[in-house]
Amino acid sequence: MSLKSFQFQLANLRPWLTLFAVVWLLGSFGLGWLVNSLLIIVGLIFLVPIIGFFGFRWWLQRNVITDKCPACGFEFPGLKNTQLQCPNCGEVLSVQDEHFQRVAPEGTIDVKAVEIPTNLLE
Known part of the structure; x- marks a missing residue:
């Protein structure tokens, strides 16, 4: 394993390691509530559209x-x-x-009146 391939593998892991370090530091400083609230917000962002979709389908089945x-x-x-x-x-x-x-009562016939011009015979 060469040094360049090792550096390339670390470059792929860097964002995940940074995220883990930030979460660990926030938890160690007593800011776990911040991490928990962020996780709840992310969870709601994914769950609300799914629940809304199935709720809308249920409403359509009952009302259409x-x-x-x-x-x-x-x-x-x-x-x-x-x-x-x-x-x-x-x-x-x-x-x-x-x-x-x-909406019209039974037996009602809708009629459109058309005016017919009269021609005089000469």
Whole structure:
């Protein structure tokens, strides 16, 4: 083993040895609370996104439903207890009892009035 390869191996270990020395010195001076708080912060940085991801998936499974539009039969997802518009036909719907229902009363027919110009015969 040559001196250059030994120096190269020490260069790779230098950051870890420095970290170990700093932690050991802080612990010996009674600053263990600082090290503990830093470890807790690092642990929270890794745990909070994981817990948030699984919490959001749980919330989505409980609050997103997929049903067919009662007007045109197009199937799409929606959130419970909200009003939304069908992306296919534009019908305004509400989500109740895990099914889409029209906001307009049953039997209502939506009509758009179109003005037809009259031409005079001469």
